[in-house]
Ligand SMILES: [Fe+2]
């Protein structure tokens with residue numbers, strides 16, 4: 461694996477990242493218990509759900525939704541190996557420790573409820589185990605860079621979208637199969653924690669070295685859910701199924717922006733991250749590519765990016781912290797600054813859409 465020299469952390473970072481992982485290890489929360497699920501397998505029967513699916517979702521869609529969950533969750537070892545490789549190459553024992561002691565054993569349990577649900581729909585245990593073994597045997601090509609900050613950024617996006625997936629399943633099950641819905645929610649809660657933990661790890665690295673922001677943007681640019689690689693016949697239908705299940709896409713986009721605003725740690729850095737990401741996606745403002753606007757903004761410095769950060773948060777309905785002082789740069793009058801602010805906001809509002817920030821899910 462070739463080394464990316466853009467990844468650098470000052471010496472002070474190691475102890476802080478270690479401490480963060482200590483805290484996670486001390487309070488990992490309640491894991492999914494496969495034994496409990498096995499004992500309650502009868503309550504994971506979802507046959508009745510098939511009869512009452514929302515309009516537009518067929519039995520085949522429903523099976524595909526459950527299989528996508530089971531088959532991507534069962535490939536834990538493939539993803540775990542990528543994180544371990546990055547942690548070893550970039551000398552990040554904190555990441556290796558989190559991966560091996562917390563994340564991997566947790567993820568091992570996540571396919572379980574879906575296996576029982578699919579068995580209730582007529583699949584034999586052997587059939588499902590064979591399908592899982594096949595997916596586990598596929599060579600997993602990671603979409604993104606393997607420096608620790610790229611891996612933890614990938615983790616945020618992947619865990620957040622997986623959290624949504626289990627939440628969507630839970631909604632489909634809720635009225636007819638409450639225990640099955642609860643089990644999907646139990647997995648969802650684990651993914652929520654994973655999202656938060658990866659977000660904290662990413663924010664800490666960015667705080668220690670803000671020049672890592674372009675690596676965060678690069679990861680979001682090339683991000684792909686693992687399912688689209690390992691089980692493309694299901695993974696490529698995820699968006700269609702989300703739409704049919706009435707997933708609230710504006711909320712997903714807003715959560716995404718909020719998570720990465722928190723990663724950036726300040727309005728100015730958030731603006732820099734969003735502009736860099738939109739530029740990397742080849743977005744244009746009028747005839748001008750965003751990459752040249754990026755150059756202008758970096759000359760204006762903090763206030764320029766800060767305005768972009770505010771504008772993106774407003775556009776996606778993310779509340780802005782009220783304690784942020786809004787100061788204009790010394791060399792322009794407050795009135796000029798206000799007019800600059802409103803024109804940047806208009807540009808963002810009209811040109812930056814969901815796909816500029818979150819890409820095609
Ligand atoms: Fe999972």
Ligand SMILES: [Fe+2]
Pocket residue numbers: 567619622650651654
């Ligand atoms: Fe997870």
